[in-house]
């Protein structure tokens with residue numbers, strides 16, 4: 208009886224995000240869960256498209272499918288709702304034993320409103336677009352008109368209400384509210400209605416010393432948007448307006464069914480502090496996260512969509528979205544081998560998940576060698592992580608994981624492990640017949656420190672050695688044991704002990720397929 212009660216209680220737990228010491232975990236069924244995700248293409252949320260989506264999710268070994276649900280499909284006529292796609296997704300996700308993240312394509316999809324129902328599109332005066340600085344219409348909804356927000360709130364509330372009753376077993380673990388909200392083509396709305404708001408005073412919530420400091424404005428500054436924020440005023444006003452809108456939609460949905468909710472960002476260049484006319488204005492880009500945090504308390508996290516290239520930029524972005532008040536989650540990334548390595552960085556940053564975009568490209572992975580080739584780098588990582596996902600999520604939450612990813616200079620990298628320094632050399636795998644260097648910078652290494660001298664090493668395209676440091680500096684050392692194996696039901700199952708040629712030629716090596724090594728080090 209007691210057992211049955213415990214099972215029912217666990218089964219009923221809502222997914223939620225928790226924080227400890229500035230790190231986060233997504234709890235699913237009450238336990239830390241790492242999203243090994245895949246996002247379908249924009250127009251794949253139709254029953255006839257789903258077989259390929261599931262085939263590709265299976266080929267990827269993903270544990271979560273990110274799937275859009277479309278306002279135009281959910282509310283084809285005012286107040287008449289169609290939740291058949293949600294029903295289909297719920298049935299199929301359970302059959303495939305995969306969780307869902309639903310993406311609410313509504314007022315904003317990549318800065319435009321192309322997913323609002325047709326009946327709204329026909330009422331442009333009631334649900335207006337932005338007016339540009341030159342007075343011309345811009346292909347982006349204005350965040351400054353309550354009618355649009357009220358309609359969005361009504362539809363989203365209906366979705367969440369339906370989900371609450373249809374998904375008592377919590378197949379859906381998070382909801383993305385809108386998609387890349389903001390505007391391309393105008394920094395803000397310059398219509399008379401928006402202009403009037405812009406000429407008003409900056410809300411008190413943005414004038415606290417902390418928020419002003421985060422926005423590089425002297426403490427105590429007050430006044431209009433222009434007076435307080437100068438050349439950033441237009442963008443900050445737009446960010447405030449969009450964040451407020453998105454948060455109100457999320458809050459209404461949470462009031463009926465409080466799943467974790469997030470907003471995704473089309474990024475700006477993270478290194479050069481460009482002006483907002485070069486990127487999508489008003490979405491949660493790195494520079495306006497402080498505004499979003501104040502304006503959008505119902506949004507649990509803001510998340511970067513990673514389509515930029517280059518280690519320096521991508522590592523910078525991960526650092527900018529990994530904050531004590533923001534769980535790191537990459538809801539979209541290019542589906543390519545050069546992005547796959549950042550999965551390790553997200554885990555090491557205490558992130559809650561990673562998900563490439565467009566996993567159902569061109570149909571069925573089994574019949575499409577090109578797609579199979581693109582999926583492969585992540586698929587093998589997901590396959591390796593799956594049996595130890597719970598351990599990794601727990602270690603990540605506890606701050607026990609460090610990672611390095613190969614940069615464009617192919618250079619060695621080090622990891623400080625207290626009494627040890629790990630030296631990661633990319634290319635080769637330590638053995639005599641190995642290629643000495645990688646031809647592309649795709650190597651990676653992740654280390655979970657279980658005890659002072661005991662580590663789980665996971666990597667590809669590199670080899671590793673150690674140097675005693677701190678209290679061990681100058682001492683002789685050797686491997687206690689280098690065990691290769693995998694986790695099964697919480698226990699490390701050894702395949703073999705690596706020794707001799709496998710460890711003597713520059714340390715344990717990691718080839719193209721991710722390998723898991725449990726390693727102890729000894730000073731003598």
Ligand code: DGJ
Nearest residue numbers: 249317386387512539564
């Ligand atoms: C980012 C968007 O969020 C996705 O929906 C998709 O449009 C990709 N860009 C590009 O294909």
